[in-house]
Amino acid sequence: MDRTIYLDGAFVPAADARVSVMDRGFLFADGIYEVSAVLDGRLVDNDAHLARLDRSLAAIGIANPHAPEAWARLQAELVRRNGLAEGVVYIQVTRGAAERDFGYGPDLVPTVVMFTQPKTIVGAPVQASGARVVTRPDLRWARRDIKSVGLLAQVMAKREAAAAGAAEVFMVEDGFITEGGSSTVFVVTAAGALVTRPLSHAVLPGITRLAVMRLAAEAGLALDERAIAVDEAVAAREVFFTSASNFVVPVVAIDGSDIGDGRPGPHARRLMALYVALARAEAEDRAGQAPG
Incomplete structure (x- = not known):
């Protein structure tokens, strides 16, 4: 079964997930990521991971696209859709897409990507x-x-x-x-x-x-x-x-x-x-x- 990806507000099949080649994460590494573990189908230490995501975004001046509760709901839904019992949920937020230039305008919309990866953690x-x-x-x-x-x-x-x-x-x-x-x-x-x-x-x-x-x-x-x-x-x-x-x-x-x-x-x-x-x-x- 195809993996489900969360991309900019929608859950889509991995084959349909597309990000612009003009995205600043691709061109400048202008973005932040976070990884939360999943054990027995449930997120581990997730509140602290989301707090660190917020701190990192603030440090480089990207507005956090979601409140912690909204992030947690999206993560849980992604875990459910992918049937993930053990592994990780990856979050990436970039500044968004624009013409390649070191400078950027105030109206960029962040690009948000989330996906799951199965992995044996306990008993590895x-x-x-x-x-x-x-x-x-x-x-x-x-x-x-x-x-x-x-x-x-x-x-x-x-x-x-x-x-x-x-x-x-x-x-x-x-x-x-x-x-x-x-x-x-x-x-x-x-x-x-x-x-x-x-x-x-x-x-x-x-x-x-x-x-x-x-x-x-x-x-x-x-x-x-x-x-x-x-x-x-x-x-x-x-x-x-x-x-x-x-x-x-x-x-x-x-x-x-x-x-x-x-x-x-x-x-x-x-x-x-x-x-x-x-x-x-x-x-x-x-x-x-x-x-x-």
């Missing part, structure tokens, strides 16, 4: 095997806190990682890890403290990052937000990364060097279990509050 093989990662120089622009569709640096770095047999790439600047190509990086120190880089323009404010930090605090783990050197990560007791499309993934090697004993660590496994349980509980709670 990488959860059991752990991920091997490589490091690469961080070549991205200075406002990484904005979830821009301009992802060429990540595409290049991830291509090199895949060629090296790695599942993710850690971006490095001045000897310190900024974040993964599409994830937030955590290390567990020898003393058992959980460390991740603090929020700034240098990193995206990860939604799963925030939830995992909250769960770690509730579980009694010490938390430290500071820069992480590559050497510290390689020598750490444990390393993992988080993202909406993977939740929590243990890292077993960085640039060919084993992390700990080279197997997924207990903190990553525990936090993954806690996050899945939280996601399912919150989804059940929202379902119970929905009007019948």
Whole structure:
């Protein structure tokens, strides 16, 4: 069955979804995207993802086309139409279509696209095997806190990682890890403290990052937000990364060097279990509050 796409106010078959070649997202990467996970047919951490979408749109001066409640209804309907049980919902909002010019007028209408992608998140093989990662120089622009569709640096770095047999790439600047190509990086120190880089323009404010930090605090783990050197990560007791499309993934090697004993660590496994349980509980709670 053909996948259904949401495009500018209508649900259409994927084969019929068309965006203008003059769209500024295509010509200038002048747009924002957001990704929410779907587990058991329900959206995960979606309010926070929609809030980040709103912040990113405001940062580049695009009016948000929908209120959060309207976005959520459209996402849920797209999930329903595609019969998605597990995977992600992708949202992209660009400034709209106009003649190619760096400047633009005040009357542009944003282009809105949404689609679903099935994906195994819970029970994915990488959860059991752990991920091997490589490091690469961080070549991205200075406002990484904005979830821009301009992802060429990540595409290049991830291509090199895949060629090296790695599942993710850690971006490095001045000897310190900024974040993964599409994830937030955590290390567990020898003393058992959980460390991740603090929020700034240098990193995206990860939604799963925030939830995992909250769960770690509730579980009694010490938390430290500071820069992480590559050497510290390689020598750490444990390393993992988080993202909406993977939740929590243990890292077993960085640039060919084993992390700990080279197997997924207990903190990553525990936090993954806690996050899945939280996601399912919150989804059940929202379902119970929905009007019948």
